[in-house]
Amino acid sequence: MxxxxxxxxxxxxxxxxxxxxxxxxxxxxxxxxxxxxxxxxxxxxxxxLPRLPIPKLEKTCERYLEAQRPLIPIAEAFEKTEANVKRFITSSGKLLHNALVEQDNKNKHTSYISAPWFDMYLKDRKPLPINYNPALIHVRGPKPEYETQLLKATNMVISSLRFMRSLRANIxxxxxxxxxxxxxxxxxxxxxxxxxxxxxxxxxxxxxxxxxLDMSQYDHLFNSTRVPELDKDMIVQDVRAKHILVMRNGHFYIFDVLNSLGEILPPEDILAKIKNVLDDPRPPNPLPLGILTTENRNVWATARHLLLKLGNEKTLRLIDSALFNLVLDDDQILNDNVKLVRHFLHGNGKNRWFDKSISLIVTKDAVTGVNFEHSWGDGVAVLRYFNDIYKDSTRKPQVHPDTKPASSVTPDHVTHLDVNLDDQMSNIIKSTIHKYDQTCSSLDINILEFDGIGKKICKKNAISPDSVMQLGFQSAYFKLFGNYTATYESCSTAAFKHGRTETMRPCTVATKDFCDSFNLKKETNHSALRDKIKKCSEVHSQLTKEAAMGQGFDRHLFALKYLAEKMGRPKPSIFGDLAYEKLNHNILSTSTLSSPHVWAGGFGPVVQDGYGIAYTIMDDSLGVALASYQGQKNGAEFIDALRQSYKEILNILSQN
Missing domain, CATH: 1.20.1280.180 (Monooxygenase)
Structure with a gap:
């Protein structure tokens, strides 16, 4: 025996x-x-990769004046702006441009806009949520049985790690x-x-x-965070860390997802660790530290230094160095698109760490998306990550409905991060919760879903879909206000080394001509109006091409203004002109990230009296998520005017 x-x-x-x-x-x-x-x-x-070109000063000024034409209706005012520009070309502008070219020739490892653009982000003291951090939300997965918070979070985490390892292995x-x-x-x-x-x-x-395209930004997707400091923040990264940060109910948890060799742990292990967090019976944290990342950057910097004095150095270091932030929320937001955009764009701030480069958010009903800090990078890098983890997690899920969590993993493998607070810090947190609630309550979100206008009808009419979207914004604004305003459309310059973005100015003489002709009934013939739409498309496409090739004017002028300040030179008259200030007070701030994996996106207005317009156009429909501040602009009225504009444009395009 x-x-x-x-x-x-x-x-x-x-x-x-x-x-x-x-x-x-x-x-x-x-x-x-x-x-x-x-x-x-x-x-x-x-x-x-080629270096981002510095446009010729004369071309920059020419393009600048062309962008001003539809915005300055009074001839005398335009002549004044034109005189400032001509004086700039032959005096301070020429000196600054030559200095910029000389500086650029000494820094051939990067682009002329890289350092000023980082400074612009890192020196701004406004809070990150709504003002800077955008949100992207995934479409639902194709298999309902995988649409649970635990399975979705685990598969998304593993796909994120597979993406990270492939990136770092150069494959x-x-x-x-x-x-x-x-x-x-x-x-x-x-x-x-x-x-x-x-x-x-x-x-x-x-x-x-x-x-x-440039891929220098990709490295900061992982192990990276923005740290608040007085007057100017900094970006820190620790690629040695093998853990992720998980947030739930305002609590912080960490656990390793890589072994000592840097390999991804078994899926059953990661599943078990996430399950341990979801099973943790702790009630919502009444003093959630993450709310401080919603504050003015100087206020948050001061509070962070107080936290360090209270012995929280290790906790903050673990938060900062984590591969990324996994946010597990108890909210259910399906079938409510306004709530969906709000949740991913700002939430209530209690279960967020907005400083983290990437926060992967998973709701109770398994809606997923990302909220990302913007200073380190732009949409190209984030959208690639966003798309790849969706495709990988849905096509090759590593955990399944019948997968059992590893029995060898116990709650001890998950560390709950404790935070030391005193009465002063507790009061700061309570005050910040109240302040952030007020900010979020003042933000209005409106959604437009419109059938009929899409890529197909645009192709049939040989016009750019993006130009039609932008024409709708111009027409809607004119319907409400009877004039035209500064409009910003982001355009990537990732075709160049360390390229960031360029501004495309969609409010043009051509769009003004169409909106005037149509809305003021100066032209009623559909064929003539269709020709005007085509002209808008031609101009729009040319401006987009110029911007993508580094031949816009905004970044060049921004760099010259930045250099003048850095050199301690008097402000050139072109930058003191009211017309320049108004052009850069972007009432209509617009951006699109086209992808079949994007359900919705959102970002806040860049000025208090403006609109933040995230939009997308599909084959037969279009969608707009509009953000505005109550008491400043009426978002519902703009959506109504926008719907009417698209109906009218559709009617013109549908005529034989």
Whole structure:
């Protein structure tokens, strides 16, 4: 009997070893550890990217005046602005431009806009939520059985880690814009592109209408956070950290998701750890520290230094260094689009850490999305991450409805971060909760979903879908106010090394001509109106092309103004002109991130009396999420005017 028992024990032990080995080999495999293995290395093109050009001063000033034409209706006022511009070209502007070119030639490792743009973000003292942090929300997954908070969060976390590991291993597919979407599927293209040295490879892509994009921002997706300091914040990163931060009910938790070799832990382990957080019976934290990240940056910086004095250095370091922030909310927001946008854009602030580069948010009913800090990067990097983790988590989920959490993982594997507070800090937190509630209550969110106008009808009429969206905004504003206003559309300059964004000015002489003709009934012939829409599209497309190629005017003028201040020079008259101030007081701030995986997006107005307009256009419909402040602008009225504008545009485009 003893021999038989010994053999049975040996067999059980061997089975356990085999099971553990199988588990190790599966989770250590390349198929689990990485999204994919790109034949072309991630950063293959990075050193070959062209530098962001500094436009000629004369062209910048010419484009600036053209943007001012529809905004300055009085001839005498325009002549004054024109005189300021001409004087600028021959005097201080010329000196500043030459100094900018000289400085740019000494810093060929980067772009002329990179440092000033970072400074602009990091020096601004306004709170991050609503003012700066945008939100993106995923569409629902295709399989309802996977749409639970636990499964969704676990699969999204693992996909995020697979993305991160692929990026750091230099095997994530490079970001390349293909004019012909079939080009990357051609074996010969990939074979040649990966074989040639970077510069020749870049030229080969260029000759094939493929444009590699800057990927220098991608590194700050992970282990990165913005830290408040007096007058100017800083971005910190610690790539050694192997844990993620999890927030629930205003509490902080951390646990490792990578082993000592930097490999992703087994999916059952990660599932068990997230389940432990969801099962934690702690009630909502009455003094949630995360609310402080909603504050004015100087106020938050002062409070953070008080927290350090109270012995919270380790806790803050663990928060800052985490790979990313996973936010688990108890809210259910399906079937309420306004609540959905509000939740991901700002929430109540109690279960957020807005300083973190990426916060991956998962609601009780498994709606997912991201809220991201904007200083370190732009939409191109975040959208790539956003898209890839959605596709990976839905097409190759690593945990399933029948997956059992690892029994070896106990609550001890999850660390609840304690925070030391005194009466002063407690009062600061309570005051901040009240202040943030007031801010969020003053924000109005309105949604427009409009059928009929989409990419198909635009293609049929040979016009740009984006130009039609922007024309609707101009027409709606004119209907309400009878004039035209400063309009901002973000355009990426990622085709260049360390490119950020350029401003595209969609309010043009052409859009003014159409809106005047149509709304004032100066023109009623549909054929003539359609021709005017086509003219708007031509101008819009040209401006977009110029902006994408670094030939806009806003960033150039911004850099010259920044340089004048840095050199201690008197402010040139062009920047003291009321027309310049009004142009940069962007009442209509607009942005789109087109993707089949985006359900909605949102960002706040950039000025108190403005609108924040996140929009998208599909094949047969369009959508707009409009943010405005109550008492400043009436968002519902703008949406009504916008709906009417699109109805009228649709009527024109539908005529044979």
């Amino acid at each position: 003893s021999v038989l028992l010994f053999e049975r024990q040996n067999i059980r032990h061997i089975r356990q070893v085999i099971k553990q080995y199988a588990k190790y080999s599966t989770t250590s495999s390349e198929e689990y550890q990485y999204l994919h293995r790109s034949e072309i290395p991630t950063l293959h093109f990075q050193t070959a 994530l597919k490079p970001e390349v814009f293909f004019v012909n979407p079939k080009t990357p599927d051609q074996p010969m293209f990939t074979k040649i592109a990966k074989t040639l040295p970077p510069f020749l490879s870049y030229m080969y892509c260029y000759m094939n209408n493929a444009y590699p």
